[in-house]
Amino acid sequence: MSQQPILEIEKEIIEDFALFDSWEDKYEYIIDLGKKLPALEEEHKIADNKIKGCQSTVWLAASHEDGRVFFKADSDAVIVKGLVSMLIKVLSGHRPEEILEAKLDFIREIGMMTHLAQTRSNGLLSMIKQMKNYALAYQTIQGLEKK
Amino acid sequence: MTQIDSISLDLDLQAIRSQFPILSRTVNDKPLVYLDNAATSQKPQCVIDALSDYYGRYNANIHRGIHTLAEEATLAYEATRFAVQEFIGAASAEEIIFSRGTTEGINLVAYTWGRQHIKAGDEILISGMEHHSNIVPWQILCQEKNAVLKVIPVSEEGELSMEDYKSLLTEKTKLVSIVQVSNALGTVNPVKEMIDAAHAIGAKVLVDGAQSAVHLDIDVQALDCDFFAFSGHKVYAPTGIGVLYGKKELLESMPVFHGGGEMIKEVTFEQTTYNDLPYKYEAGTPNIADTIALKAALDYVQNIGKATIRKHENELLAYATAQLESIPGLSIIGKAKEKVSLVSFIVKGIHPQDIGILLDNLGIAVRTGHHCTQPLMKRFGIPGTVRASFALYNTKEEIDILIAGMHKSIKMLS
Numbered sequence: 001m002s003q004q005p006i007l008e009i010e011k012e013i014i015e016d017f018a019l020f021d022s023w024e025d026k027y028e029y030i031i032d033l034g035k036k037l038p039a040l041e042e043e044h045k046i047a048d049n050k051i052k053g054c055q056s057t058v059w060l061a062a063s064h065e066d067g068r069v070f071f072k073a074d075s076d077a078v079i080v081k082g083l084v085s086m087l088i089k090v091l092s093g094h095r096p097e098e099i100l101e102a103k104l105d106f107i108r109e110i111g112m113m114t115h116l117a118q119t120r121s122n123g124l125l126s127m128i129k130q131m132k133n134y135a136l137a138y139q140t141i142q143g144l145e146k147k
Numbered sequence: 148m149t150q151i152d153s154i155s156l157d158l159d160l161q162a163i164r165s166q167f168p169i170l171s172r173t174v175n176d177k178p179l180v181y182l183d184n185a186a187t188s189q190k191p192q193c194v195i196d197a198l199s200d201y202y203g204r205y206n207a208n209i210h211r212g213i214h215t216l217a218e219e220a221t222l223a224y225e226a227t228r229f230a231v232q233e234f235i236g237a238a239s240a241e242e243i244i245f246s247r248g249t250t251e252g253i254n255l256v257a258y259t260w261g262r263q264h265i266k267a268g269d270e271i272l273i274s275g276m277e278h279h280s281n282i283v284p285w286q287i288l289c290q291e292k293n294a295v296l297k298v299i300p301v302s303e304e305g306e307l308s309m310e311d312y313k314s315l316l317t318e319k320t321k322l323v324s325i326v327q328v329s330n331a332l333g334t335v336n337p338v339k340e341m342i343d344a345a346h347a348i349g350a351k352v353l354v355d356g357a358q359s360a361v362h363l364d365i366d367v368q369a370l371d372c373d374f375f376a377f378s379g380h381k382v383y384a385p386t387g388i389g390v391l392y393g394k395k396e397l398l399e400s401m402p403v404f405h406g407g408g409e410m411i412k413e414v415t416f417e418q419t420t421y422n423d424l425p426y427k428y429e430a431g432t433p434n435i436a437d438t439i440a441l442k443a444a445l446d447y448v449q450n451i452g453k454a455t456i457r458k459h460e461n462e463l464l465a466y467a468t469a470q471l472e473s474i475p476g477l478s479i480i481g482k483a484k485e486k487v488s489l490v491s492f493i494v495k496g497i498h499p500q501d502i503g504i505l506l507d508n509l510g511i512a513v514r515t516g517h518h519c520t521q522p523l524m525k526r527f528g529i530p531g532t533v534r535a536s537f538a539l540y541n542t543k544e545e546i547d548i549l550i551a552g553m554h555k556s557i558k559m560l561s
Binding site for chain 1: 175497499500504505508515516517530560
């Protein structure tokens with residue numbers, strides 16, 4: 001399976017957002033993404049996968065196969081879930097080192113930094129850190145397997 | 148003459164709004180509609196001026212200096228104490244302790260009176276609608292002393308039943324710490340009746356006045372409460388200044404809180420004697436500028452008159468309640484018979500945070516979340532609410548903007 005590079009996916013998202021004329025269009029798109037992201041199976045909605053924000057909650061589950069890391073996530077708030085959906089689109093299916101290197105500049109480019117800055121109100125920033133933690137963990141496992 | 152007619156009970160809203168510079172700014176290219184007053188109120192120009200006047204003209208450390216600036220600053224600082232005394236109807240200015248805010252005031256009582264009087268098996272009674280600030284200090288104290296924290300249940304309407312309350316008052320109850328106005332529901336609790344019942348069994352009462360001080364007439368002597376705590380920043384004053392009122396005989400008999408300068412009479416390496424009230428509880432250089440500006444805020448409120456403000460805010464509350472109730476799927480959380488100008492609500496199938504984000508894009512500032520009352524949210528089985536809270540400068544037009552914003556947000560999110 002060949003995966004499109006992270007930067008290319010980010011570029012596509014930035015280009016998509018450039019087409020929106022108003023904040024309404026932008027948010028309607030994010031809300032739509034949130035609604036379309038399949039709900040996380042109940043078996044994954046466990047305490048270990050829960051990233052609790054002050055207002056909304058994010059659940060993040062990770063797995064790895066053939067040297068690639070796969071993410072599934074959910075949130076109880078739909079705008080956060082839409083942003084979560086984009087993060088999965090960008091990061092899921094990549095090699096650990098690619099995930100660790102990702103700067104995720106697209107979040108700033110599409111004007112959504114404000115939602116990351118609100119560290120207390122949603123679990124987004126913690127989610128990104130957690131995605132990188134998983135990547136690091138799988139990278140370590142791979143290293144051990146090679147030995 | 149001020150611009151405000153203090154005889155008529157009608158506010159000159161245009162004049163009032165022009166006194167709050169922040170209200171003329173835009174947010175996301177739209178005029179700011181500030182409906183988060185229960186979190187903090189905006190500041191009138193006279194309060195901003197008081198701060199800049201102090202720093203620009205007579206900044207000095209107080210009480211100790213003999214130079215002119217120190218004397219001017221001391222006089223202004225102490226003038227606030229008298230203004231607070233009048234604002235809450237205290238018997239003497241010595242009963243007014245300056246704090247950082249309500250939270251510090253409650254903690255002061257927990258750490259001093261609480262540690263002196265609460266023993267194993269004693270009970271402290273709070274309500275199910277307390278802010279975390281009026282839960283956690285007592286929890287810490289109860290854990291330390293093996294005492295018991297008891298909770299008066301909250302009804303579906305968001306009220307406390309006096310029957311429940313009285314059944315929880317026992318000879319073991321040493322303290323009742325109760326919020327006068329709920330920050331999450333707007334409920335006005337019958338604190339006078341509650342204080343009388345607590346006193347009848349010998350318990351002391353602390354009233355959390357964080358939300359009430361700006362809306363209600365406060366008379367601590369008529370209430371007969373033992374302690375009353377409030378924050379300046381919710382009464383149009385700066386952040387970082389609050390007040391703890393305590394009955395003089397209690398404050399005198401309580402141990403000290405923070406040690407340091409200002410609170411001492413004489414220090415030797417062997418022993419320290421403490422200063423008289425209120426300085427006994429004001430260790431270190433206090434928050435001079437904000438304290439001075441607190442007087443400007445209280446004077447501002449008194450000049451307009453709380454009755455006038457209350458009348459206007461009640462109209463806003465009734466209007467907002469009716470308008471919000473007409474929105475399909477919206478439920479108001481907190482339907483007490485007596486409320487201040489604050490409406491908490493949820494919309495079926497929509498997370499409060501999503502509404503808050505979209506309203507912000509429309510320039511509307513509301514609060515979403517649990518409002519630091521997680522046990523209360525749990526009682527209602529919800530993660531949080533959207534809360535619109537109104538101040539003297541809010542208008543019906545702003546409520547119309549909120550309602551239009553709600554319709555738009557719900558449409559986008561459904």
